[in-house]
Amino acid sequence: MTKYVGKPISRVDGVAKVTGKAKYAAEFKSPDLLYGWVISSDIAKGAITHIHTADALQVPGVVQVFTHENRPGLAWFDLSYKDQDAPPGSPFRPLHDAEVKYSGQPIALVVAETFELARYAASLIRVEYKVEEHATDLHANLSKARDPKLGVASLLKPPPPKPRGDFEKAFSEAPVQVSAKYVHSAEHHNPMEMFATTVVYEKKGKLTIYDKTQGAPNSQLYVSQVFGLPFKDVRVISSYVGGGFGSGLRPQYQLFLAVLAARQLKRSVRVSLTRQQMFTFGHRPATVQHISLGALNDGTLTAIRHDAIAETSQFEDYTEIVVNWSGMLYPAPNTKLSYKLVPLDVYTPLDMRAPGGVTGVPALECAIDELAHQAGIDPVELRLKNYTDRDMNSDLPYSSKELRECFRQGAERFGWSNRNPTPRSTRRGHTLIGWGMATGIWDATQGPARAEAVLTVNGKLRVSSATADIGTGTYTIMTQIAADTLGMPIEDVLFKLGDSDMPLAPIQGGSWTAATVGSAVKVACEDLGKKLFKMAQKMKNSPFANAKPDDIFFADAHIRLKNDPAIAVSLREIVGQNGGRAVSETSTSTPDFLEQRKYARSVHSAAFVEVEVDEDFGTVRVTRAVTAVAGGRILNPKTARSQILGGMVWGISKALEEESVLDHQFGRFMNHSLAEYHVPVNADIQDLDVIFVDESDTIVNPLGVKGLGEIGIIAMPAAIANAVFLATGKRVRELPITLDKLL
Structure with a gap:
């Protein structure tokens, strides 16, 4: 029986990353896609007295320039802006008002038919400020x-x-x-992938959001709260992350701006930050x-x-x-x-x-x-x-x-x-x-997390949890855990992550994902195994009719008797008794707080x-x-x-x-x-x-x-x-x- 945990398995997502199959937040296409370019403040403290946008708006192909003067009313109270990693205080609100709190603050978004047009139009915008004395020197x-x-x-x-x-x-x-x-x-974190969000505007105002984040559910929570949307109308996907190091723990401002523009214009919008703008948050x-x-x-x-x-x-x-x-x-x-x-x-x-x-x-x-x-x-x-x-x-x-x-x-x-x-x-x-x-x-x-394990009709194991993989190998180790728990060949196991529609998991950070999500994957596969064992007991002439859970083990995609491993039933045969439907189990793992x-x-x-x-x-x-x-x-x-x-x-x-x-x-x-x-x-x-x-x-x-x-x-x-x-x-x-x- 092959065991995978503890073995130097190569990354299961490696081929996708080196061949370009892995798609990142700024690479998703959508018909009629608009592009946003963020304008950053030139001063560190003060207020905007006027933003001259007329020249930019006259450029053919420029759709809108969003500023604090024309943004829609939103849920501006503190609680709505909190996310899983928010510290105490009053979170930053892009385009809230004329106040400038720090140098590089986003003060406008130019939206155009092409990225190049948006960038060019941004160069035509002039901003007047009332400058106040700032303090940025810790030592002073x-x-x-x-x-x-x-x-x-x-x-x-x-x-x-x-x-x-x-x-x-x-x-x-x-x-x-x-x-x-x-x-x-x-x-500064400086991951290779810069921050970007692609918002796909769908029927009835539903949003599918491809975001650079270390936690898709966290971005979903943020968008739902700020824009007053039901969770079911906001789906956030982040299957691959080109490095994070903590920079993606909190939703960054391009997410807010892309969603705001998409909802106002009722079109899909992508907002990408430059390398220089990667120095304007966190x-x-x-x-x-x-x-x-x-x-x-x-x-x-x-x-x-x-x-x-x-x-x-x-x-x-x-x-x-x-x-x-x-x-x-x-x-x-x-x-x-x-x-x-x-x-x-x-x-x-x-x-x-x-x-x-x-x-x-x-x-x-x-x-x-x-x-x-x-x-x-x-x-x-x-x-x-x-x-x-x-x-x-x-x-x-x-x-x-x-x-x-x-x-x-x-x-x-x-x-x-x-x-x-x-x-x-x-x-x-x-x-x-x-x-x-x-x-x-x-x-x-270790924190609480959920995972789903599904055995398909063709005998493949599909496991999922809404965690992230910022390059640490999460895809791989979760696949190993699932394969070992149900005794499956690793090539028959697929682990999926990075989707807010999947079972809830916390943001990936603090070195707790292996323990947190790994435990949830283990529990989900164990619970699925229990369900499959009960189904096997009900099969005609089942060799497990009188067996107890402690009498069996999983190996080589079979359930086997411990005292006679030759007596076995394949998992594919078991799921075949389910009327052509897959067998699934969703489970929650929580720490043993009393012991810990x-x-x-x-x-x-x-x-x-x-x-x-x-x-x-x-x-x-x-x-x-x-x-x-x-x-x-x-x-x-x-x-x-x-x-x-x-x-x-x-x-x-x-x-x-x-x-x-x-x-x-x-x-x-x-x-x-x-x-x-x-x-x-x-x-x-x-x-x-x-x-x-x-x-x-x-x-x-x-x-x-x-x-x-x-x-x-x-x-x-x-x-x-x-x-x-x-x-x-x-x-x-x-x-x-x-x-x-x-x-």
Whole structure:
């Protein structure tokens, strides 16, 4: 009997993606399709006094220009604009009124018969503003930091825990002390596929919407609420997503504008954003952190203080878990953590791969490395000295934690025992060599979800759930789970997703899809199996007439007796007894909250990095890296390894290259293109290695899996920064580490 879970199955959607069969939001056709071009504000704060649209409207083929002056009345109250990922506050409303809240805000939509016409007509529109003084500089406004407003989002992003012990006293008495400021700039997601929405206007005003989103039901919810439409009249489809990284968790403004235009003009409309406009919504917020650590001479941590100040918009309080990780990783008896926000004239920040984790953990892990160097202790030994099997924030044991094995196996694979601990002492020709390491941690969560399993009359298994696949391999692992659960050949199983008409699933983010939707797929297939078994029992001369559910198993598309596997009935034969109809089952999977609340649930990692630093030019190159991950049960080693490799590459990007540069004179991100927003290319990436440490966890979810989408990035920036220190003797506490900071 073939088992697929745990095997390196190639992506089942791979052929569609490389042949062009996979269609994305801006590629769907519709008769009589119109095209929209978004006009963005030139100022960061103020009001529109007049929009001159007459010249654009006189161009043949231009159908309409939508502005705040002629848009229809809509459900403008806050609740209608909430989505599954909305933070506390008052969500942004495109074309609501004349007010400009941030630079690049959409202020008009030109709709024309062709894309080129819409773009040309937009160039003819002139906008007059009343300009107000704006504030976009986090560092200049740190004195305005305040506590975040709490809302429903705080259930998933809890505020810092209450202080433990007496930090001030313990720190002042500590013989080994470290205290430093860590800074990172804003970053933008920049997936390859830019945001687009194609709205197909159908009979009686029904809408079929092809949207770039990480959750079709979330876009459906948004459209239905804002435009006052029944759910049955709004169908959102997003079968393929060309990268998201969190940017598609919230509905973006092109969705609103495309629906508005389609409903007003009663025609199908497509609105696509440019690469520059990808910088006009959501980003990883710039953050300033202060960390103070106190320890005994043997490295035992006695005091931790971790404070963070991050930016948010003036209209919503976007928060991240930045400082809580300190209390989860290290059991210092005296801990004080705080997190505050500074409202600025920018768009609301947005979850970006490992939000908060890849902000807070790298700063903490750099401080831990500084402490190890000051105490004269190996960085791995220091972490083992302060190892804990409990989350000290919640005072709960971890459901599983094989971080020790991550340290051991990662160090062995990397050759860490050969490390020279003296900074600036190792060379290779004209370059300085440094080794660094760091710990990673991320939540292992599960949410409720639904899935449908259908056995067709020709014996094929069709499974569906309204989740997404943003490139993580969701199509593939769900197919593997379904095939194993019902003992089907994988080529006879088809998993479908990305359609709001399918059973409800949450947005894909936070590394919870494998656990959440995977559990729903497993339950749906199990329930279908029970139904098929009952049908088999009723067949004439059934060999299972007196059998119990525990007496049978599914293999090779048959139901078989455990004590005599040769006695079997094929699933196709069973469904053939159903009057020419398929057999289906829709099921819901929910977490075992009563059991899970007794444990802290996390995925852990350890990253080891070697860097070369050119002594004259200060350029940094990561020559090799190893990441060891304790991620529970690995469903597919190939897709799992791909996830970790992708995270490692992004960790290199975050540490050395990635930065959204704000010109505070204009309040605008200036490097809004892939030519100037630097991300790694092939030449930047050398030898990357991934280890999956064996870890069994029966608590986290029925599959025993932990999400891997985020954990690969979290430890890398600190490991690189720590390696740069060992190579050069210089601590750079502001990311990215560019050559000017080393020179």
